[in-house]
Amino acid sequence: MKPLKSFREYVEVLKEYNEVVSIHQEIDWNLEMSAIIRRAYETHAPAPLFKNVKDSTPGFEVLGAPVGLSPNEEHPYIRVALSLGLPINTTAPELVEAWSHLPEVTPIPPRLVENGECKENKLFNDEIDLTKLPIPFIHVGDGGRYINTYGILVVRTPDGSWVNWSITRVMLDGPQSLAGVIIPSQDLGKIHRQWKEIGEEMPFALCLGVDPGIAMIAGYPLSGDVSERELIGGWYGEAIDVVKCETNDLEVPATSEIVIEGTVSLTEMVPEGPFGEYAGYTWIGHEKPTPRFDVKAMTHRNNPIIPVSATGVPPEESSTNWGIGIAADIQNTLRKQGLPIKQCFIPLESAVHWLVVTVDRSQQKVDNEQLSHDIGAAVFATRAGSYVPKVIVLDDDIDPSNINQVVWAFATRHHPDQREVMAEQKVLPLVGYLDEKEKREALTTKAIYNCLLPLNNGSSDEQSIEASFRSYPEEMRQNIIENWEKYGF
Numbered sequence: 001m002k003p004l005k006s007f008r009e010y011v012e013v014l015k016e017y018n019e020v021v022s023i024h025q026e027i028d029w030n031l032e033m034s035a036i037i038r039r040a041y042e043t044h045a046p047a048p049l050f051k052n053v054k055d056s057t058p059g060f061e062v063l064g065a066p067v068g069l070s071p072n073e074e075h076p077y078i079r080v081a082l083s084l085g086l087p088i089n090t091t092a093p094e095l096v097e098a099w100s101h102l103p104e105v106t107p108i109p110p111r112l113v114e115n116g117e118c119k120e121n122k123l124f125n126d127e128i129d130l131t132k133l134p135i136p137f138i139h140v141g142d143g144g145r146y147i148n149t150y151g152i153l154v155v156r157t158p159d160g161s162w163v164n165w166s167i168t169r170v171m172l173d174g175p176q177s178l179a180g181v182i183i184p185s186q187d188l189g190k191i192h193r194q195w196k197e198i199g200e201e202m203p204f205a206l207c208l209g210v211d212p213g214i215a216m217i218a219g220y221p222l223s224g225d226v227s228e229r230e231l232i233g234g235w236y237g238e239a240i241d242v243v244k245c246e247t248n249d250l251e252v253p254a255t256s257e258i259v260i261e262g263t264v265s266l267t268e269m270v271p272e273g274p275f276g277e278y279a280g281y282t283w284i285g286h287e288k289p290t291p292r293f294d295v296k297a298m299t300h301r302n303n304p305i306i307p308v309s310a311t312g313v314p315p316e317e318s319s320t321n322w323g324i325g326i327a328a329d330i331q332n333t334l335r336k337q338g339l340p341i342k343q344c345f346i347p348l349e350s351a352v353h354w355l356v357v358t359v360d361r362s363q364q365k366v367d368n369e370q371l372s373h374d375i376g377a378a379v380f381a382t383r384a385g386s387y388v389p390k391v392i393v394l395d396d397d398i399d400p401s402n403i404n405q406v407v408w409a410f411a412t413r414h415h416p417d418q419r420e421v422m423a424e425q426k427v428l429p430l431v432g433y434l435d436e437k438e439k440r441e442a443l444t445t446k447a448i449y450n451c452l453l454p455l456n457n458g459s460s461d462e463q464s465i466e467a468s469f470r471s472y473p474e475e476m477r478q479n480i481i482e483n484w485e486k487y488g489f
């Protein structure tokens with residue numbers, strides 16, 4: 001493993017793999033920049049690096065689609081692999097497998113250093129004008145410009161016992177104020193509640209442009225009050241460097257491109273949203289009041305680069321970062337519970353609404369119906385599983401990261417009678433089809449789709465063989481592949 005220890009280094013390495021296109025023309029932050037980012041995601045193009053954004057402080061740059069899929073058809077997950085410090089040819093199931101062991105690494109606390117790159121420039125109070133940053137107005141219908149889409153928000157509990165890092169969207173409110181979304185069930189929401197209870201403003205630090213591994217761990221739905229900053233040290237095999245903030249006692253990754261510090265108001269609320277969300281929709285009129293984040297200081301590297309994730313219809317970072325983390329955590333939990341599962345994967349195309357679980361049939365001890373129920377119930381009971389509304393259980397002849405195989409198997413192996421519906425399940429209120437009541441209560445109905453083939457493949461007169469190229473004898477297939485061009489194809 002070779003971790004990349006800063007966002008700057010990540011951008012440089014992406015360039016070496018032809019994963020970046022530098023755009024020198026002036027580009028408008030108002031829709032134009034994100035339209036380019038969206039097209040890059042949707043055509044699996046390199047990540048656009050915007051060198052010249054209209055109206056913004058010269059020298060400030062933006063990297064769009066930081067973990068989009070690669071143009072490299074053989075290794076579409078290069079950016080995920082590099083983010084995790086893994087070989088670029090790591091396949092999607094292998095990424096999930098590796099990342100599923102994250103909760104087991106031995107934590108290594110960060111090293112507090114005196115100075116870091118993020119301190120190269122320091123601005124305080126009225127010196128700060130966030131509107132001069134190259135911050136995008138992302139989607140048609142959004143409520144404002146989104147400053148944070150792929151950075152981390154650092155907060156801690158009032159007693160200092162738990163420091164939390166998460167990726168959460170933050171909208172620009174004014175030159176020195178932000179509108180930060182706080183979802184009660186997320187760790188940010190839990191910590192914010194503690195500050196409200198003691199009647200004090202919660203200090204925060206928003207770090208834009210952190211090590212790619214830090215961004216990956218900040219999107220990982222770890223259970224319990226685990227410290228991401230210690231686990232990432234464990235994952236890297238060495239401590240990460242952190243520096244103290246200027247105006248509060250939070251510590252932030254020393255190589256961060258930009259650090260914005262401040263406190264969350266106890267009394268002032270500001271409108272936030274709508275925002276084009278990971279389900280793929282911008283809910284027009286979906287503006288909500290949220291606590292105002294008051295900015296007191298901003299420090300930054302020279303010529304900082306801001307990452308921008310233009311969430312929406314997949315593939316974008318909600319599936320390549322969050323979805324892979326969710327699948328990894330669930331895979332770890334199901335294995336620990338002794339369930340006979342082979343792999344878990346969230347097909348990118350499902351916008352984090354489907355979890356596919358494949359089963360090692362040789363280890364199966366109960367009937368198909370029972371096993372599907374056990375798997376689905378175990379998934380929904382986990383924190384990571386609370387995000388996923390639908391579980392599809394399949395035989396392990398299917399590669400869950402191959403959407404063609406998944407759709408074929410789901411369509412042809414699932415009998416509608418074999419669907420189990422579970423009511424009153426916890427859910428993130430951002431799932432695409434929830435009604436207002438479900439969003440308010442964060443509870444919904446979830447489904448388990450049992451697509452398992454009959455045990456022992458049915459009776460002898462019903463046995464099936466997959467009718468496709470991969471079912472032909474191995475030697476014949478190899479021979480055909482080798483001769484393919486000679487045939488004239």
Ligand SMILES: Cc1cc2nc3c(=O)[nH]c(=O)nc-3n(C[C@H](O)[C@H](O)[C@H](O)COP(=O)(O)O)c2cc1C
Binds near residue numbers: 164
């Ligand atoms: C690109 C991206 C955007 C995200 N946006 C949000 C968001 O706006 N709000 C939110 O609660 N979670 C969001 N998440 C998911 C959280 O980062 C994830 O659930 C994480 O586990 C939360 O941190 P926690 O485990 O410390 O609660 C996003 C994840 C990614 C990768």
